[in-house]
Amino acid sequence: MSAQTRVVENVPKGIYVAGEWREARGGGSFAVEDPGAGRALCDVADGQAEDAAAALDAAVGVQPDWAATPPRERGEILRRAWQLMTDRVEDLALLMTLEMGKSLAESRTEVLYAAEFLRWFSEEAVRIEGRYAANPSGGSRLLTMKQPVGPCLLITPWNFPLAMGTRKIGPAVAAGCTMVVKPAQLTPLSMLALTGLLAEAGLPPGVLNVVPSSSAGKTVGPLMSDPRLRKVSFTGSTPVGKGLMEQAAENLLRVSMELGGNAPFLVFDDADLDEAVDGAVIAKMRNNGESCVAANRFHIAGAVAEEFAARLAERLGAMKVGHGAAEGTQVGPLIDGDQRDKVAELVDDAVDRGATVLTGGSAVEGDGYFFTPTVLADVPRSARILTEEVFGPVAPITTFGSEDEALALANGTEFGLVAYVYTQDLRRALRVAESLETGMVGLNTGLVSNAAAPFGGVKASGFGREGGVEGIEEYLSTKYVAVSIG
Ligand code: NAP
Numbered sequence: 001m002s003a004q005t006r007v008v009e010n011v012p013k014g015i016y017v018a019g020e021w022r023e024a025r026g027g028g029s030f031a032v033e034d035p036g037a038g039r040a041l042c043d044v045a046d047g048q049a050e051d052a053a054a055a056l057d058a059a060v061g062v063q064p065d066w067a068a069t070p071p072r073e074r075g076e077i078l079r080r081a082w083q084l085m086t087d088r089v090e091d092l093a094l095l096m097t098l099e100m101g102k103s104l105a106e107s108r109t110e111v112l113y114a115a116e117f118l119r120w121f122s123e124e125a126v127r128i129e130g131r132y133a134a135n136p137s138g139g140s141r142l143l144t145m146k147q148p149v150g151p152c153l154l155i156t157p158w159n160f161p162l163a164m165g166t167r168k169i170g171p172a173v174a175a176g177c178t179m180v181v182k183p184a185q186l187t188p189l190s191m192l193a194l195t196g197l198l199a200e201a202g203l204p205p206g207v208l209n210v211v212p213s214s215s216a217g218k219t220v221g222p223l224m225s226d227p228r229l230r231k232v233s234f235t236g237s238t239p240v241g242k243g244l245m246e247q248a249a250e251n252l253l254r255v256s257m258e259l260g261g262n263a264p265f266l267v268f269d270d271a272d273l274d275e276a277v278d279g280a281v282i283a284k285m286r287n288n289g290e291s292c293v294a295a296n297r298f299h300i301a302g303a304v305a306e307e308f309a310a311r312l313a314e315r316l317g318a319m320k321v322g323h324g325a326a327e328g329t330q331v332g333p334l335i336d337g338d339q340r341d342k343v344a345e346l347v348d349d350a351v352d353r354g355a356t357v358l359t360g361g362s363a364v365e366g367d368g369y370f371f372t373p374t375v376l377a378d379v380p381r382s383a384r385i386l387t388e389e390v391f392g393p394v395a396p397i398t399t400f401g402s403e404d405e406a407l408a409l410a411n412g413t414e415f416g417l418v419a420y421v422y423t424q425d426l427r428r429a430l431r432v433a434e435s436l437e438t439g440m441v442g443l444n445t446g447l448v449s450n451a452a453a454p455f456g457g458v459k460a461s462g463f464g465r466e467g468g469v470e471g472i473e474e475y476l477s478t479k480y481v482a483v484s485i486g
Contacts, residue, residue: 004325007095011189012196014045015212018058019205025050030214032189035101035333036323038367044188047211052180052219053226055209059151059178060228062206067148067176069204075125078118078173081201085115085194092162092193097324099187100161101332101369102287104325114162114194116451117467121170124472128175141483146476148176149254150230153223155182155216155244157236158335159290159391161190164235164258167455167466169198169208175475177231181210182220186335188212225251233474234258235292238415238460256464256474258292258456260389261417264410265295265446266432268403269303271422272444277311279446280395283420285319285373286447288332289393290339292461293418293440293448297379297386298397299409305399309358309377312395316373317359323368333368334392340369343392350376350383350396360393387413403428411437416459418448439465 001009013029014021022045029043066074085092093107102110130145152172156164165181172179183191195210213219223229224247234244235258248255265283267276283295300308324332334340344363351357360374371392379386379396386396400406410419418440423429433441439457442448449455454465464474 003094004098007091008041008098008189010091011095011193013042013192015047015051015055016192016195016208016210017051017055018061018209019199022051024048030185032099032186033336034098035335036325036368038369041098041189044192044212046215047213047219049219049222052182052211052213052223055180055211056151056223056226056229058206058209059180062204063151063178066178066204066207069176071125071128071174071176074174074176075122077198077202078122078125078170081198081203082115082118082122084197084201085111085118088197092190094325095193096161096187096190097332099189100158101324101335103329103332106287106332107324110160110163113449113451114160114166117163117166117170120451120467121174121472124171124469125174128472128476139486141485143481143483145479145481147479149475149477150177151228152177152179152231152233152475153182153220153229154179155220155232155234155236156184156191158184158186159287159292161187162194165191165194167471168233168235171466171472172475173203173207175472177475178207179209180220180223181208182216183210183212185212185214185216221247224248224253227251230254231256231475233464238462241462254474256466257462258464258466259460259462260415261292261294261457261461262296262387262389262413262415263293263418263420264413265298265420266406266410266422267298267300267304267308268406268421268423268425268428269301270424270428271304272424273304273308273311275444276308276422277315279420279422279442279444280312281315281446283442283446284395285316285331285393288334290335290391294391295395295420295446296390298395299400299406300397301406302399302401305397309375309397312397313358313375316375316393316395319373321364321370321372331373331393333370335369337369339391340371343371343390343394346385346388346390347374347376347394350379350385353380353383355379355383355396389415403432407432407435411435414460415457417457417461418442420446
C-alpha cells in the first residue's frame with residue numbers, strides 16, 4: 001500500500017461526539033478531493049444539524065468536570081498531543097498536502113507550527129491568574145478570578161487545516177472550555193486526524209466534538225441560538241464572519257473573528273534589497289499565496305521599484321510548480337477551480353488596465369488547479385487586485401514617492417490584518433509601524449506567525465487574538481468578588 005493510500009485510509013471519517021466516532025444522521029457523506037490531481041480521495045460523514053446538537057449536548061455535559069480538572073492535567077494532555085504531532089509530522093504532512101495542495105515542505109512546517117500552539121498553551125494552562133487588591137476606600141477587598149467561558153463553537157477554514165484548529169483548541173482546552181469544531185468542508189481530514197491524536201493524548205470524551213459537514217450554515221447555525229453555547233471563534237472570510245456576528249448578537253455570545261486580509265508590503269529606498277526580496281518571496285508564496293497574511297500588494301519606493309520587481313520576478317519565475325507530494329515542488333495547486341478562476345480574473349483585470357506581466361500570468365492546463373507564480377509591474381491603482389484578497393501566487397507591484405504616500409496606500413483598505421515594512425532607518429521603522437492600521441507588522445521580515453505572539457487584526461480583519469499570552473484570554477471570563485473582611 002502506498003504512503004498516500006495509507007495516510008488517507010488511517011484517518012477516521014466520521015463525526016466525533018462524546019468520545020465516539022459515528023455516522024452522520026441519515027448516513028450521508030461528502031467527497032474530499034486532492035486539488036493537485038482533481039480527483040476524490042475519500043468520503044467523510046456529512047454532519048447535519050442533529051449531529052451538531054448532539055455534539056453540543058456532549059460539550060455541555062462535561063463542561064463542569066472539565067473546568068474542575070486541574071490545570072496541570074489539562075496542560076499535560078496538550079503537551080502529549082504536541083509530542084504525538086511532532087512524532088507523526090511526516091504522515092500528518094502528507095495527509096495535509098493531499099487534501100489541501102501545499103508542498104510537503106510547507107505541510108511539515110504547518111504541522112510543527114500547529115503543534116507549537118498545543119505546547120504553548122500547555123504552558124499557559126498553569127498561568128491562569130487573578131488579583132487580590134485592597135478597596136481604595138478601605139474596609140474590603142477586591143478579588144478577581146478567571147474562569148472558563150464555557151462551551152465554544154470553533155469554525156476553521158481550509159487554508160491551514162491544522163494550525164487554524166490548534167490555535168483555537170489549544171487555548172480552549174487550557175482554559176477549561178469544552179467545544180464543538182466545524183472544520184472546512186474542503187479539508188476535514190487533517191482535523192479528523194488531530195481529533196484522534198488528542199483522544200490518544202488523553203483528552204476526555206465530550207471535551208472536543210467534531211462535526212464535518214457540507215452545509216455549514218444549516219448544520220451549526222442552530223447552535224448559535226442555543227443558550228448553552230457561550231462563545232464562537234471563527235477564522236474565515238469577512239462576509240461569513242459578519243453573518244456569524246449577527247447570529248451571535250441574538251445570543252450575546254463572546255466572539256473572536258479572524259477574517260480576511262489585504263496585506264501591503266512596503267519597501268523604502270533605504271531598505272536592504274536582498275532581504276526585501278527574500279521576505280517578499282516568503283510573504284507572497286507561503287501556502288501558494290492562500291494565506292490571510294499573504295502580501296497582497298507591493299508598494300515600492302520609485303527609486304528601487306524596477307530592480308525589486310526584476311529580482312522578485314526572477315525568483316518567482318524559477319519556482320517549481322507541481323503536485324505538492326512530488327519531489328522538489330515549491331508551489332502546489334490552488335484549492336479548487338473557483339479559486340483558480342478568481343486569481344485569473346484578477347490578473348486579467350490588472351493587465352486589461354495596463355499592468356505588465358513580468359513572469360507567469362496564467363493558469364496551467366491539465367489536471368489539478370495550478371496557476372503560475374506571477375509578478376505584475378506598473379499595476380494601476382484602479383486594478384481590483386489591489387483592493388481584493390487575491391489568495392494566489394500573484395505579486396502586483398506599484399510605486400510610491402513619499403513616506404506619507406506609502407502610508408496612505410497601505411492604510412487605504414477596509415482590512416487591517418498585517419503589513420510588511422522594509423527599511424533600515426530605525427526612526428522611520430517605528431514611525432511607520434505605529435501609523436499602520438493593522439493588528440500585526442512584519443518589520444524587515446516576511447513571516448509574522450508565531451505561537452508565542454498575538455495573531456489578529458483590526459478593521460474588517462476582525463478582532464480577538466490567537467497565540468501569545470493574549471490567546472487564552474479569549475476563552476476566559478473575569479469574575480469579581482467583593483470581599484468584606486470587617
Ligand atoms: P469561509 O468561506 O468564510 O469559510 C470558513 C469556515 O466557515 C468554513 O469552515 C466554512 O464551512 C464555514 N462557514 C461558511 N459559511 C458558514 C455559515 N453560514 N455558518 C457557519 N460556518 C460557515 O472562508 P474560507 O474560504 O474557508 O477561508 C478563506 C478566508 O479565511 C480568507 O478570507 C482568509 O483571509 C481567511 N483567513 C483568515 C485568517 C486569520 O487569522 N485572520 C486565517 C486564515 C484564513 P465550509 O467549508 O463548509 O464552507
